[in-house]
Amino acid sequence: MSESPATDRAELRIEGKGTPRLLLLLEGSLSHMTLPAVWKEATRVVRESKPATLVVEASGVDYLDGSGAALIYELRRLQILRGATFSLEGLAPSLATLLEVFHIGREPKARTPRPPRSLVVEIGEFALTVFHDARSGIALVGESLLGFLHALRHPGQVRWKDTLVVAEKSGVNSLPVTALVSMLVGLIIAYQSSAPLRSFGAEIYIADMIGISMVRELGPLMAAIVLAARTGSAYAAEIGAMTVNEEVDALTTMGLDPVRFLAIPRLLAGIVMAPCVTIFAILVGVFGGGIVATLSLGLTPRFFVDRVLDTLATWDLVGGLLKSIVFGIIVAAVGCHRGLETRRNASGVGDAATSAVVTCLVLIIATDGVFAVVFFTLGI
Amino acid sequence: MTVESARSPIVAVENFAAAYGGEIILHDVSFTVQEGEILVILGDSGSGKSTLLKHMIGLYRPASGRILIEGRDLWQARGRERLEILRKIGVTYQGSALFGAMTLLQNTRLPLEESSALPEEAIDLVARLKLRIVGLEGYEDYFPSEVSGGMQKRAALARALALDPRLIFLDEPSAGLDPLTSASLDQLLMDLAGTLGLTFVVVSHELASIFAIATRVIVLDRERKTMVAQGDPCELRDHGKDEWVRRFLGRDGRKSRIDA
Numbered sequence: 017m018s019e020s021p022a023t024d025r026a027e028l029r030i031e032g033k034g035t036p037r038l039l040l041l042l043e044g045s046l047s048h049m050t051l052p053a054v055w056k057e058a059t060r061v062v063r064e065s066k067p068a069t070l071v072v073e074a075s076g077v078d079y080l081d082g083s084g085a086a087l088i089y090e091l092r093r094l095q096i097l098r099g100a101t102f103s104l105e106g107l108a109p110s111l112a113t114l115l116e117v118f119h120i121g122r123e124p125k126a127r128t129p130r131p132p133r134s135l136v137v138e139i140g141e142f143a144l145t146v147f148h149d150a151r152s153g154i155a156l157v158g159e160s161l162l163g164f165l166h167a168l169r170h171p172g173q174v175r176w177k178d179t180l181v182v183a184e185k186s187g188v189n190s191l192p193v194t195a196l197v198s199m200l201v202g203l204i205i206a207y208q209s210s211a212p213l214r215s216f217g218a219e220i221y222i223a224d225m226i227g228i229s230m231v232r233e234l235g236p237l238m239a240a241i242v243l244a245a246r247t248g249s250a251y252a253a254e255i256g257a258m259t260v261n262e263e264v265d266a267l268t269t270m271g272l273d274p275v276r277f278l279a280i281p282r283l284l285a286g287i288v289m290a291p292c293v294t295i296f297a298i299l300v301g302v303f304g305g306g307i308v309a310t311l312s313l314g315l316t317p318r319f320f321v322d323r324v325l326d327t328l329a330t331w332d333l334v335g336g337l338l339k340s341i342v343f344g345i346i347v348a349a350v351g352c353h354r355g356l357e358t359r360r361n362a363s364g365v366g367d368a369a370t371s372a373v374v375t376c377l378v379l380i381i382a383t384d385g386v387f388a389v390v391f392f393t394l395g396i
Numbered sequence: 397m398t399v400e401s402a403r404s405p406i407v408a409v410e411n412f413a414a415a416y417g418g419e420i421i422l423h424d425v426s427f428t429v430q431e432g433e434i435l436v437i438l439g440d441s442g443s444g445k446s447t448l449l450k451h452m453i454g455l456y457r458p459a460s461g462r463i464l465i466e467g468r469d470l471w472q473a474r475g476r477e478r479l480e481i482l483r484k485i486g487v488t489y490q491g492s493a494l495f496g497a498m499t500l501l502q503n504t505r506l507p508l509e510e511s512s513a514l515p516e517e518a519i520d521l522v523a524r525l526k527l528r529i530v531g532l533e534g535y536e537d538y539f540p541s542e543v544s545g546g547m548q549k550r551a552a553l554a555r556a557l558a559l560d561p562r563l564i565f566l567d568e569p570s571a572g573l574d575p576l577t578s579a580s581l582d583q584l585l586m587d588l589a590g591t592l593g594l595t596f597v598v599v600s601h602e603l604a605s606i607f608a609i610a611t612r613v614i615v616l617d618r619e620r621k622t623m624v625a626q627g628d629p630c631e632l633r634d635h636g637k638d639e640w641v642r643r644f645l646g647r648d649g650r651k652s653r654i655d656a
Contacts, residue, residue, distance in 0.1 A: 048522070048559060052513040059517075081560035083514060086522040117591045118525045130537060361541055362496035 026050035027076075030061055038067035040091070043076030046084025055087055062094050070095050075106030080114055089120045149357070156353045159275040160283055167280055179281040186247040186282075187289030191296060194242045198297040201234055202226060202304025210313055219313045223323035226305030231332045235298035237384060240343035242297075243290060244376035248351040251282055252372035255355025256365040264356065279352040283345060290344025291337045298336070331396050339387050343380050350375045404467065406431050406563055406595050407452065411461035414447050420459070421447055425623045427614050431562070434589050434596040434609050436629070439616030440644070445599045446490070446567055448616065452597065453487050453565050454478075465563070483511055486556030486564040490571055492548040494540040500527060500551045501536035507558040526554040530584060546577035550584070557588075566598045570605050578602065582609045603645070615641050 027043040040058055044050065062070060072091060077084070088104060095102035107115075167174045206226060213219050255278055258264050267274050302324060309315045315323075354372040358364045405428035413423040422444040429435045437445050450456050452463055454470040462469050465481050473481055494503050504523040508514065514522070527533060530550040540548050549569055556564055569585070570578035582605050588594050600606055606613060607629055614626040617640065625632050625641040633645035 048508065048512040048514055051518070052515065055518050056515055082525055082557070083512070083518065083522050083560070086518060086525050089525065090518070090521055113591055117529055117587075119528065 024050060026054045028054045028057055030057075032067070033061060034065055036068040037071065038062065038065055038069070039071045039073060041073045041076065045079035046077055046087065047079060047081040048083035051083050051087060055083075055090075058087065059090060059094065062091060066098065067095075067100065069101045069103070072102075072104045073106050074104060074111075075108075077107060077111060080107075080111045082114075082118070085114050085118045085120060088115060089118065092120065152357060153353055156275065156279070156349060156356070159273075160279055160349065163273070163276045163280045164283070166276065167284075174284070175277065175281050179284050182282050183285035183289050185250070186243065186285055187293055190242055190246050190293060193246065194239060194293055194297050195300045197242060198230075198235065198238050198301040199304040201238060202230065202301035202306075203308055205229065205234075206305040206308035207312070210308065214313070219309075220315065220319075220323065222305070222309050222313060223315065223320050224327040226302055226309070227324035227327050228332060230298050230301040230305070231328055231336050233336075233384075235301055236294045236336050236340040236343060237380070238301070239290060239294040239297040239340060240347065240380045241377065243286075243293065243344065243347045244373055244380060247286075248347045248372045248376040249369040251348065251351025252354040252358075252368040253365050255352055256358035256368040259356060259358045260360050260364060274356060275352075278356075279349070282348045282352055286344035286348030287341055288344075290340045290347070294337060294340035335387075335391055335396055339384065342383055342387075346379050346383065347376050350379065405429055406466055407597065408464040408467075409448075409452070409461070410464070412448075412451065412458050412463060413460045414444060414451055414456070415459035416447075420621060422616065423622055425461075425616075427623065427626055429563075429595060429597055431595055432589060432593050433611045434585060434598060436598045436600050436606050436610040436613045437616065438599075438601055438606060438613055438644075440618050441601075443616040443618040444621070445601070445616055449565055449567055449597070449599050453485060454482065483559055484561050484563060486553075486559070486561040488549065488552040488556050488564075488566045488569060490568045492540070492545075492552040494548055494551055494555070496540055499537050499539055500532060500543070500554070503540070503551060504554045504558055507555065511559060523554075523558065526557050527551070529557070529588070530554045544577075546573050546581065549573065549581060553581075553584070562593070563595045563597070566596060568599055568601075570600065570602050575604070578605055579608070585609055615644065 025044045026046050027041075029041040029043075031039040031041070038061070040061075042054070042058075046054070070091060072088065074088075092102045092104075206222060209225055210219070210222060213222055213225075255264070258278070264274050264278075267277055306317065306320050306324075309320050310317050351372045354368045354375065358368040407429035409425055409427050412425040414421045425448065427435075437448055439445050447456070451458055452465075457471055462471070465485065468477070468481055470478060470481055494500070495506070498506070501520075501523055504526050505519055508519045508522055512519070524533070524536060527536060530553050532547060532550055532554060535543060535547065535551075540551065543551070553564075553566075553569075556566075566585075569581055573581065585596055585598070586609055589596060596609075598609070610629050612627060613629045613632065615624050615632070615638075616622070617624045625636055625638050627636075629645060632641055634642075636642050636645070
């Protein structure tokens with residue numbers, strides 16, 4: 017190993033195949049580059065002919081690396097396992113030191129057993145994880161609430177600069193993609209519903225439908241989905257990376273509450289920006305529907321706008337915006353929670369971001385369902 | 397091997413300069429590494445030790461000058477030739493850089509799986525033997541997060557040894573280790589250099605470790621932005637020409653630059 021290989025070939029000659037004494041003559045350079053063919057051939061012939069004595073003649077070997085040493089180890093092991101004899105002859109002393117380094121003559125040490133994991137343990141651990149998740153989620157809600165009360169009493173202590181930066185990133189920067197999604201949803205709904213409406217001669221109701229569905233349902237939902245995908249995952253990844261880098265620990269030891277420091281600005285940004293993004297999504301969505309109504313169904317733009325405004329009641333908008341505030345809180349809270357709960361390994365941050373998006377979407381749809389029932393019951 | 401080629405250096409750094417964002421960090425650095433040596437690169441924080449190492453292993457391109465590994469310049473080599481040079485060197489990083497989703501055995505197997513045509517059982521055995529020589533036999537199935545920092549460093553060394561490189565670069569091998577673990581890692585390096593004839597280039601600022609392992613040191617200075625001394629560490633400490641180097645190696649706190 018201390019010298020460069022003089023040749024770049026490994027050669028194997030076999031003598032006494034099928035007899036009790038098998039002789040393997042190894043020559044040249046035994047390295048991981050040259051060995052593959054020789055390895056297969058040598059181990060195959062020893063396995064097949066099962067000699068009582070195996071002699072490896074290595075005087076022609078001029079270079080040996082870890083792979084070469086491993087071959088000799090393997091040949092020896094195959095013999096010892098069957099209770100047969102093995103001998104190595106003629107290996108240059110400088111190369112033989114390598115075999116000593118690898119302790120070729122020593123049997124492998126038993127593996128240190130990993131703690132056993134049965135199905136029961138797996139199920140138990142999963143249950144504990146769910147329980148822990150729920151508990152830490154509730155704890156975060158409580159801590160955030162306390163943080164909010166603190167922020168109300170001491171508005172000067174809120175990190176307004178951070179809040180503005182986060183608000184810009186999560187709100188303003190998400191407008192282009194929100195516009196695209198809402199516009200397309202508006203267009204699609206108008207097109208899909210125009211045919212059935214036309215068959216009843218009820219084209220003019222397209223304005224009512226677009227207005228109500230956008231304001232009450234689709235605007236808040238589209239905005240929330242975009243926020244969950246863009247912002248929820250970003251919060252989880254950002255705070256997750258901070259957790260992995262021990263930055264969160266550093267905050268704690270400096271006497272700064274990570275929830276107050278990291279979560280409150282994001283929650284405030286979510287509460288303010290979600291309704292703004294929602295209003296934007298509603299306007300663009302109605303505009304998208306309006307394009308179809310005027311170009312395909314022959315309504316005038318003026319008529320479409322008047323009709324939409326006539327249909328909508330104040331409660332429709334208030335209900336939609338109320339929902340969007342709740343969605344904004346869900347996105348920010350789940351993102352922060354997943355970030356703070358990140359496991360400290362390579363896949364931790366990725367897992368946190370993924371689980372933030374999935375949890376956000378599930379909670380948003382579930383909450384939307386609850387809102388639908390409540391609004392229906394109240395007759396709003 | 398002829399006598400002449402035995403003397404040719406395994407690494408040659410010639411008039412090397414490094415720049416970051418247009419600003420020169422290091423300049424006029426020239427030295428060689430001989431086969432079988434443990435060369436330690438040392439210097440104060442920010443002097444460019446790790447930067448120099450990262451240039452030597454081909455991660456960064458020198459601003460000027462060149463670095464030859466076995467007479468070949470990594471930045472002149474293309475494609476296959478570059479890969480060939482890279483396979484001849486092993487590297488361990490400050491944070492061990494083991495892949496967290498793989499066991500220690502899988503980490504050690506990876507270079508072999510990717511660059512050799514050895515059969516499966518052979519790769520497995522070679523990887524096990526590499527873990528054995530760094531003293532991790534029995535821990536093959538553990539994940540990096542389940543073993544101690546010292547064991548992670550050893551596993552990283554086993555992975556660096558997987559393809560039997562003759563030249564190994566280590567960035568701060570003893571960082572974050574207690575003195576005893578650090579000393580046992582030093583002993584391992586010396587054993588490997590002695591028995592396998594490996595050459596080590598080590599970045600370190602642990603004086604105890606440097607005096608124990610270094611056959612030669614080169615010293616970088618942050619203020620002068622260059623190499624200010626090279627040679628035997630004890631010789632430099634006791635009789636070196638440069639006063640700063642003598643103080644640095646003697647660690648005479650009363651005269652440190654911070655106080656001055």
